[in-house]
Amino acid sequence: MRVTVERRLRQPRWLVVAVPIASVVFALAVAALVLLATGHNPLTTYHQLVDAAFLQTGSLGQTLISATPLAFTGLAAAAAFRMKLFNIGAEGQMYMGAITGAAAGLYLGGRGGPSAFVIASMVVAGCVGGVVWALIPGILRAFFKTNEILTSLLLNYVAGYVLTYLIFESESYWRQTKGFNATVFPTGKPLPHSALWPGWTIHAQGGIAVPLGAGFGLLAAVVVWLLYSRTRFGFEAQVLGDSDRAARYAGVRVRRKILSVMALSGAIAGLGGASQVGDFAHALDGDPNGLQKQGFGYSGIVVAALARYNPFAVVLVAFLIGGLQNAGNTLQGATFPAGLVGVIQGIILFSALGGELLIRHRIRIGRRVKGPAPTSPEPAA
């Protein structure tokens, strides 16, 4: 008996769908072992999880609240990872988008502009905040060849400190300074009414609120899809991701491409930050146990990888992982310890990665077939 791994010439379409689904199933099975080993009944836990995520009254609405930011961070990761530009900074770019988005909402909303104008400005401001923060690692990568993984990640911590600083450690423009509560526990200044993002209500499960941000998320998915499948820009970015040298010979302007992809990724993450403010928090949330505790930026990487960087799949996967995240928030307690969500997400990502092997390669068990050995279709570069 021997096991041989050969590269596939063609990747069957069904595998591209089957492997991610199998990854999730496998991950839940492994996580069940973790639960058993730590003295929990996995069946009860999973039952509660599905209930809290999708079935009980109001759960779908709550899941959308977690899924919306995940769609943004997932798209941000997918847009950059496709070019093998590893922007791990969606977390920090989202905080920055929240800060600039909130500033626009507070300032313009306070001056009494029409709601549509205020919201549009918040969207633009959020994108700009994310772009600025993403361009730091982008510029460093493009001009100094500095590893963007480390720089974008370290900036997440800095962005977290800035966010906390604005609400907790200073009397900034974003902080609520009037009223009794403000002296007891620092909070963000509430947005004026015209800066609140509207939503739609679906009349099911006692009313599911669909936030405006979810719409923007879909729009962003369409934009990323169009860019990567229908334009020269996306094509060049993918060539650059596959082979830096080939792209250079073909005349792709590498620096410009790095900057624009980083900016695109940052803009999407920043828009997610503005949506956090406009859709849900209605103020800048600087609490280290609030937005910062959710880790949307990191979960976005799981979403993007499981969706195999396909923008529409990102939206779908964001909804599923959003359900998991929502269940984690609702159930947190003795039977559902904090951290379980990350454990499950980590295992999902591991198995999705292992599954890539199955998509790219064929595994033969048994003796080799007689005849000429199959030649590998593309020798390693």
Added chain:
Amino acid sequence: MNNSLLIVLIASGVAYGTPLLYAALGELLAERSGVLNLGVEGMMLVGAVMGFWTVQRLHATTGVALVAAIAVAAVAGAMMAAIHAFLVITLRASQIVSGLALTIFAGVYGLSSYLGNNLNLADQPARHSFSAVFPSSMQKWPIVGPIVFGQNVLVYVSWACVVAISLYLSRTRPGLNLRAVGESPAAADTMGINVTAYRYVHTIAGGAFAGIGGATVTLAITPQWVDGITYGAGWIAIALVIFAFWRPELCLVGAYFFGALEALAPQLQARNIQLGPTVLWTSSLPYVMTILVLVVVSSGTARRRLGAPSALGNAYVREER
């Protein structure tokens, strides 16, 4: 004199730098074999929580409990690294994404937090912790007292590790083989070196070091458990390996420099020194400095990739050469 800011900063730089040093040495071993492991933060946190758990639950004398805790932390870190090793060496997965997966799985939002909550470790002081080994009269000697003799045993062990790893890499046959595997796995394979085995062993050993680094935080620096207690030290350790041009001696220098930066915020606060929005500046300083040093290193000398193993980040598949 021993109370001057400079001396205190150097002394606490050595103490705060020790977790970074352990983690960086581990990452260095893995990277020298050609495996990039971005999961250091996760491995450190799991080591930190398991080490702390051992100390809280094991009924033994301080010495035994602490040695057991370090051993448990090393095993925990090694187990995390084994997952990464299997994925990237055997399954040929992307080293970058697998490392990120390890950080998500084990890190602040994952296993370390799960274990901390499930084992009820939060909000309690450690029952045993590492303290200075030398008598307090020696610690009062000028300059060397606090810096050299005021440290705990983990610091001295880390010095021994630096020497040992340095000699291992430059003076032994397995060390030479390891470097060959990291530089050119195909050539190493032709020489009869088992590339897969070398990569597994060093990636897993790297995880053990990261686990010990994490336990240094919860057993020597801040003897308690808080979710995400390493605050990105794992990432700084990865950057340190780059600054150190993949050389253990330089890891030590870098680790103490960043240790001192970390110590700056509490020291300035203790002395009531205000530098503008102090909290924001000083707490962001280690991260911002890491980025700045990375920029300098990557745009200057390392443009020629000085010291980076050539095969870093690539899976080795014999049939595809």
